[in-house]
Amino acid sequence: xxxxxxxxxxxxxxxxAAIVMRPxxxxxxxxxxxxxxxxxxxxxxxxxxxxxxxxxxDLQLYFTDCSPADIMDLLKANPEVFYAVYDHHVTAQExxxxxxxxxxxxxxxxxxxxxxxxxxxxxxxxxxxLCELTNDHxxxxxxxxxxxxxxxxxxxxxxxxxxxxxxNGFDGFxxxxxxxxxxxxxxxxAYYSSIYRKxxxxxxxxxxxxxxxxxxxxxxxxxxxTWYIIERASDNGVNLSVRTRNGVHIGFILKNLGxxxxxxxxxxxxxxxxxxxxxxxxxxxxxxxxAINGSGCIWPSDLKSESKPSKYECLxxxxxxxxxxxxxxxxxxxxxxxxxxxxxxxxxxxEDD
Numbered sequence: 001x002x003x004x005x006x007x008x009x010x011x012x013x014x015x016x017a018a019i020v021m022r023p024x025x026x027x028x029x030x031x032x033x034x035x036x037x038x039x040x041x042x043x044x045x046x047x048x049x050x051x052x053x054x055x056x057x058d059l060q061l062y063f064t065d066c067s068p069a070d071i072m073d074l075l076k077a078n079p080e081v082f083y084a085v086y087d088h089h090v091t092a093q094e095x096x097x098x099x100x101x102x103x104x105x106x107x108x109x110x111x112x113x114x115x116x117x118x119x120x121x122x123x124x125x126x127x128x129x130l131c132e133l134t135n136d137h138x139x140x141x142x143x144x145x146x147x148x149x150x151x152x153x154x155x156x157x158x159x160x161x162x163x164x165x166x167x168n169g170f171d172g173f174x175x176x177x178x179x180x181x182x183x184x185x186x187x188x189x190a191y192y193s194s195i196y197r198k199x200x201x202x203x204x205x206x207x208x209x210x211x212x213x214x215x216x217x218x219x220x221x222x223x224x225x226t227w228y229i230i231e232r233a234s235d236n237g238v239n240l241s242v243r244t245r246n247g248v249h250i251g252f253i254l255k256n257l258g259x260x261x262x263x264x265x266x267x268x269x270x271x272x273x274x275x276x277x278x279x280x281x282x283x284x285x286x287x288x289x290x291a292i293n294g295s296g297c298i299w300p301s302d303l304k305s306e307s308k309p310s311k312y313e314c315l316x317x318x319x320x321x322x323x324x325x326x327x328x329x330x331x332x333x334x335x336x337x338x339x340x341x342x343x344x345x346x347x348x349x350x351e352d353d
Contacts, residue, residue: 004032009065012154013138016110017064023121043071056080065109067092086113108138126169140266188215240269248291
């Protein structure tokens, strides 16, 4: 008996990608399974699925908004297992084969799935709107005010309730949901006024917080800081969420430093328990200053190449107020220096609450 499994990320993008996939996968198997994973749970989840399926040829894995690139040893060791990927992280680019693995770093995972599934499974204006809002938040475009509220609502609601509520797409918030959001925003305002903060060079700021990460990002940008670091404790160490709004490609910096990675304007660093945070902050500050005070802004000709630039040649865009690399909608370049699709650097994303 065929066993269909959707493996998706734990965030809003992963949830909406799963919603998009549902009409397609239910045609394959009415009782298909959904597993939500993070970087640390991908391997044990897939290994458990393989081990619990007696006939490996019966197992079909559909990855959405997450890349199995780091577990290819498991998949190669079990070639009978079918897998397909709909993702937008550059770590998955090596998997792109134009057939079962669709990778597009210019938009979120949900939008990748929406645009590549057959029309009969995705032809809904409400579903398209849901994907557009998700893309706006996940790619940190922040052009649609409702996208931030949708993300907050996702974390406030029970997962199954959220999936059922938006199963047919987005048609606005109802009265009860708006009341939840209003209460949430009031509580956030009180929390934000109480957290630790310290100014950084080049109009930056460093904050320590353990919740409301996305909301803090929005609030900081409203105060016209052009880059910032948010420190957040975890069970195994410390996560740094680093955001830039000054034209500096933070994913490139973090990757080149060997401490993390991410996208053009949003990156993440994990610091294992026992290591001091201060040296990491100092390294990032130093490289931000170099980038802003430097002179070149030519993008490397091929970020897929194994060769790495020897110096920072491409960290500044010509018009930081307009340019975010390849913009999330339709993959249209924002300026003459962003003509390639490879505008995200290999690495890990910071995950938001």
